Amino acid sequence: DTGVSQDPRHKITKRGQNVTFRCDPISEHNRLYWYRQTLGQGPEFLTYFQNEAQLEKSRLLSDRFSAERPKGSFSTLEIQRTEQGDSAMYLCASSPGTGAEAFFGQGTRLTVV
Amino acid sequence: AQSVSQHNHHVILSEAASLELGCNYSYGGTVNLFWYVQYPGQHLQLLLKYFSGDPLVKGIKGFEAEFIKSKFSFNLRKPSVQWSDTAEYFCAVIGGGTYKYIFGTGTRLKVLA
Numbered sequence: 001d002t003g004v005s006q007d008p009r010h011k012i013t014k015r016g017q018n019v020t021f022r023c024d025p026i027s028e029h030n031r032l033y034w035y036r037q038t039l040g041q042g043p044e045f046l047t048y049f050q051n052e053a054q055l056e057k058s059r060l061l062s063d064r065f066s067a068e069r070p071k072g073s074f075s076t077l078e079i080q081r082t083e084q085g086d087s088a089m090y091l092c093a094s095s096p097g098t099g100a101e102a103f104f105g106q107g108t109r110l111t112v113v
Numbered sequence: 114a115q116s117v118s119q120h121n122h123h124v125i126l127s128e129a130a131s132l133e134l135g136c137n138y139s140y141g142g143t144v145n146l147f148w149y150v151q152y153p154g155q156h157l158q159l160l161l162k163y164f165s166g167d168p169l170v171k172g173i174k175g176f177e178a179e180f181i182k183s184k185f186s187f188n189l190r191k192p193s194v195q196w197s198d199t200a201e202y203f204c205a206v207i208g209g210g211t212y213k214y215i216f217g218t219g220t221r222l223k224v225l226a
Contacts, residue, residue: 033214035216040122040219042119043216048213055212056211093157099145099164101147104157
């Protein structure tokens with residue numbers, strides 16, 4: 001499968017723990033996005049990379065969230081000191097260029113207990 | 114702020130009924146428009162997209178959408194729905210000076226056999 005791959009698919013963690021998610025985009029897609037989706041809502045933008053540069057970060061994202069895309073390939077999203085409100089589906093998407101459609105992965109479902 | 118509105122949150126139809134889902138956006142300038150579908154347990158998939166040209170665009174599985182610039186709308190239609198169309202549908206926009214996709218809250222469609 002050459003689509004967007006996310007790992008893990010599910011994560012259960014205790015409040016206060018740190019978690020890290022990985023996303024492997026479609027190869028040669030230079031744009032990579034992270035979104036968060038909760039029940040009954042559409043995907044909410046978190047951050048965006050063009051190659052290895054993080055060009056935009058949502059103001060809704062607290063300092064506990066950080067994302068990287070070293071070498072412009074895969075990306076990681078880390079959440080420090082998780083809170084129950086962080087429970088959601090975290091989606092990764094990649095795109096080949098400006099305005100083109102985004103291709104989404106299956107998502108990582110985070111549950112904070 | 115840029116936003117996307119989907120007016121119908123839940124829609125229930127019988128098979129063979131016609132479908133129209135509303136989508137309005139608030140953006141200035143040139144935009145690209147998308148409809149995504151999320152079948153139960155699956156990732157977001159592109160149904161159709163509008164970049165330019167003919168405002169009536171056709172997508173997969175018999176879906177179509179019409180871009181009406183004067184109304185800032187991009188409504189999704191299907192003449193005759195099938196049970197397999199049961200899913201959640203999201204309208205998304207990119208453009209207007211931003212590189213992020215803005216999604217609506219989604220419409221959950223249930224088609225009764």
